[in-house]
Amino acid sequence: MKSKRKLMDYKSLAISFHSVTFAVLTVITLGPLLYAVWISFFNFRLSVPGGEKQFIGLQNYIEVFKDPNALGSILTTFKFMIIAVTFEVILGFLLAVAINSLPKHQKIITTFILIPMMVAPLVVGLMYSFFLNPQFGFYAWVISTFHLPLPLSILSHPTGALFTVALTDVWEWTPYLTIMFLAGLQSIDTESFEAARVDGATPWQTFRYITVPLMIPVITVAIILRAMETFKEFDKPFILTGGGPGSATEVIDMFTYREAFVNFNFSYAAAVCVILFIILLICGILYGKFVMERGEK
Amino acid sequence: MTGIRSKKFNHVFIYLFLIAFIVLTLLPYVWLILTSFKTRLDAFSMPPKWIFSPILSNYKEAFLDKGFLLNLRNSIIVTAFSTFFSLIIGLPSAYAFSRFPIKGDRILLYYLLGTRFTPVVALALPLYLIMSKVGLLDTFVGIVIAHTTFNLPFVVWMMRGFFDMVPRQIDEAAKVDGCSWPRIFLRIAIPLSRSGLAATAVFCAVNSWNEFFMALILTGRGTATMPVAVPGLLTPQGTLWGQIAAVGTVITIPVLIFAILVQKNMVKGMTMGAVK
Numbered sequence: 269m270k271s272k273r274k275l276m277d278y279k280s281l282a283i284s285f286h287s288v289t290f291a292v293l294t295v296i297t298l299g300p301l302l303y304a305v306w307i308s309f310f311n312f313r314l315s316v317p318g319g320e321k322q323f324i325g326l327q328n329y330i331e332v333f334k335d336p337n338a339l340g341s342i343l344t345t346f347k348f349m350i351i352a353v354t355f356e357v358i359l360g361f362l363l364a365v366a367i368n369s370l371p372k373h374q375k376i377i378t379t380f381i382l383i384p385m386m387v388a389p390l391v392v393g394l395m396y397s398f399f400l401n402p403q404f405g406f407y408a409w410v411i412s413t414f415h416l417p418l419p420l421s422i423l424s425h426p427t428g429a430l431f432t433v434a435l436t437d438v439w440e441w442t443p444y445l446t447i448m449f450l451a452g453l454q455s456i457d458t459e460s461f462e463a464a465r466v467d468g469a470t471p472w473q474t475f476r477y478i479t480v481p482l483m484i485p486v487i488t489v490a491i492i493l494r495a496m497e498t499f500k501e502f503d504k505p506f507i508l509t510g511g512g513p514g515s516a517t518e519v520i521d522m523f524t525y526r527e528a529f530v531n532f533n534f535s536y537a538a539a540v541c542v543i544l545f546i547i548l549l550i551c552g553i554l555y556g557k558f559v560m561e562r563g564e565k
Numbered sequence: 566m567t568g569i570r571s572k573k574f575n576h577v578f579i580y581l582f583l584i585a586f587i588v589l590t591l592l593p594y595v596w597l598i599l600t601s602f603k604t605r606l607d608a609f610s611m612p613p614k615w616i617f618s619p620i621l622s623n624y625k626e627a628f629l630d631k632g633f634l635l636n637l638r639n640s641i642i643v644t645a646f647s648t649f650f651s652l653i654i655g656l657p658s659a660y661a662f663s664r665f666p667i668k669g670d671r672i673l674l675y676y677l678l679g680t681r682f683t684p685v686v687a688l689a690l691p692l693y694l695i696m697s698k699v700g701l702l703d704t705f706v707g708i709v710i711a712h713t714t715f716n717l718p719f720v721v722w723m724m725r726g727f728f729d730m731v732p733r734q735i736d737e738a739a740k741v742d743g744c745s746w747p748r749i750f751l752r753i754a755i756p757l758s759r760s761g762l763a764a765t766a767v768f769c770a771v772n773s774w775n776e777f778f779m780a781l782i783l784t785g786r787g788t789a790t791m792p793v794a795v796p797g798l799l800t801p802q803g804t805l806w807g808q809i810a811a812v813g814t815v816i817t818i819p820v821l822i823f824a825i826l827v828q829k830n831m832v833k834g835m836t837m838g839a840v841k
Contacts, residue, residue: 281746282665286673289658289721296714297680300691307694363586366579373580378832379825380587386824387594388775390792391813398600398806399593404609406596413612439590444835451836500685503777507796521778524686529782534694541687552682556675 301545308539314532328539338540340515341523344430348519349498351434352441356494357487359438360445365479367446368453378447385443393507396436397423426516429509433517436504441497445490452486453479485558492555496548520544594817601810608807623807624815633794633812640774640790640816642705647712648769652762654713655720660750662721663728664736681718685778688714693782703785711779716769723768726837727761727830728754764830767823774820791816 308328311319332338363381367374387395400407402421411418422428456479464474502521505511511518511526518526524544528537600608602619627633662670692711693702701707731754739749755762777792784793795812798805824831 278665279667282661282667285657285661285665285750289654289717290673290676292654292713293677293680293717296710296717297683297688300688300695300714301683303695304687304691307691363583366583369579370576370583375828377583377587379828380591381583382824382828382832383594383821384590386771386820387817388777388792388813388820390775390777390795391597391816394795394809394813395593395597398810399596404611406593406613409611409613439593447832448836451832496682502685503792506777521684521686524690525778528686528690529693534690537686537690541684541690544684545687548682548684549679552678553675555682556678560671560674 304538304541307535308542310535312535312538314534319535324535328536329543331536332539332543337515337518338523341518341520344515344518345499345501345520347430348434348437348501348517349495351431352437352498353491353494355435355438356442356445357491359442360490361449361483361487363442363446364449364453365475367450378450381446382443384440387440389440389503390507392436392440393504396432396439396504397508400432423509424513426513429513429517433501433505433508436508437498437501440504441494445494448490449483449486452483456482489555489558492551492558496551496555499544499548597810598814600806601814603807605807608810623811626805627798627808627811628815631798631808633791633815635787636789636791636794637815639705639784639788640792643708643712643780643788643790644770644773646705646709647716647773648766650709651713651716651720651769652766655717656724656755657750659721659724660728660754662725663731664733664746664754677718677721681715681722683714685715689779689782692779696783702783703788705788708780708783708788708790711783712773712776715776716772719769719772720765723765723834723837724758724761726834727758727765730761731757760827760830761834764827764834767827768831768834771820771824774816 307320309323309325311322311324311327313319316322367377367381370377384392399405400422402408407422408420410416411420419425419428422432460478460482461474464478469477499520501519502525505517505519505522506525509517511522520540524537524540527533527540596613599615601623602621603614603617604620604622607614607617628637662674689711692707692714696702696707701710735753735757736749739753744752774790775792776790780790780793784790791812795809798809798812
């Protein structure tokens with residue numbers, strides 16, 4: 269009886285504590301999102317007067333799936349994602365294992381490792397465009413001094429540009445995965461290692477059969493998280509390549525930006541946003557399931 | 566004996582690897598900072614110059630002559646208000662998630678995650694259209710609302726974890742003393758989780774300070790934050806690299822200082838959820 273009353277108390281308390289937060293959140297996020305869904309069914313664009321009230325159903329969505337630029341930008345985003353996330357996970361894991369094996373100085377080394385993550389993405393883009401400048405950049409100097417077989421103006425080469433933009437993302441976000449993996453490594457029960465040592469396992473066997481399997485969940489979370497974040501990539505390609513050369517680095521957000529704020533095709537851009545949102549929602553549900561189920565254990 | 570020696574050798578190897586990695590990754594950034602103190606001639610010299618006589622004229626030209634002082638002010642206003650409002654609005658809910666578990670929690674948490682992972686464009690576009698209708702474009706209110714869309718879910722998510730770390734026995738003791746829940750929340754839970762709160766505040770501030778996309782679309786001449794004003798230095802007559810480097814340095818240095826101050830709790834907050 270008593271516990272039931274306590275639960276009732278909690279309910280009204282919970283409601284009063286949550287109400288303001290979720291009311292504000294709904295007004296500033298869900299509201300605008302629903303508005304985006306709404307206008308995606310209309311013909312709202314600057315070139316069509318009164319198009320805002322002209323209902324055209326799924327026409328915008330059909331157009332997206334016929335638009336080679338839209339599909340191309342989705343493909344570019346996936347390429348970008350695969351390059352960036354692969355390097356981030358491998359490097360992040362190596363760094364975490366290396367830091368974790370140190371007897372001391374872990375904190376100071378982590379501090380230095382974290383720096384790139386704090387640099388504004390726009391500044392990262394600027395920094396690299398200066399660093400990679402074919403006339404006076406540090407990169408050009410290294411290439412010509414050591415006669416490396418790399419293109420001097422790497423950003424005007426389609427594949428080179430995509431790799432470069434992806435690598436700026438690796439530069440910025442590897443630290444995040446490093447601290448995540450480091451936290452994961454440090455949360456592994458020392459008992460498992462003890463048991464393995466007693467059983468005479470070599471360090472490599474311990475790593476391969478204990479550390480790696482226990483880290484799989486953390487790695488999965490990291491991959492989902494970073495994969496979702498790459499859909500938000502805008503600042504770095506915007507400043508570094510402007511989407512070029514051609515459309516080699518035009519990721520989905522750059523495409524949407526151009527449609528919405530350069531060509532002013534609001535409804536069409538909204539349709540792209542809704543599709544993007546659905547893709548991310550699926551990733552988000554995966555992530556949420558993973559995190560929350562683990563949280564309950 | 567050989568075991569210890571090989572272990573020591575391994576450690577040396579690992580230190581070398583980590584230091585090499587750090588030097589290599591920080592090189593472009595250090596290069597940017599050095600450039601901000603260089604004359605045009607030094608900045609473009611080949612081979613690159615490590616030793617030069619530093620000057621401050623890039624800073625003077627950018628901040629005084631080009632008006633970046635105004636953008637600096639705008640950045641501070643936007644960052645301060647969006648962080649403040651996100652904390653004020655988000656803290657009660659974070660506390661409720663930690664202390665008053667109810668049936669609908671799970672749905673609310675999914676909702677929160679959903680807003681956290683919403684693509685920026687999907688919000689920026691409708692916000693732009695709505696704000697242009699109600700006259701909030703190029704106002705601080707508009708951009709602060711926009712930044713609150715991503716900082717608010719973040720506060721709830723991160724602070725929920727920090728409130729979980731406050732021992733529950735304290736609540737019980739306070740209840741016995743006749744403290745009401747709102748009082749426990751304000752007078753006990755918040756002060757006890759102040760280091761987590763500081764880390765959350767810094768993280769929100771960094772998000773807002775570094776944010777570019779929303780600010781690009783929603784701000785105008787009078788409200789442009791520093792990141793938005795930077796591309797203005799890429800002029801058709803040539804890029805003003807020295808000044809760009811100076812502004813880049815001013816954007817990043819405060820962030821680094823604050824981040825290092827709250828490093829421990831920020832790392833904890835960022836890895837929470839992924840590692841339980």
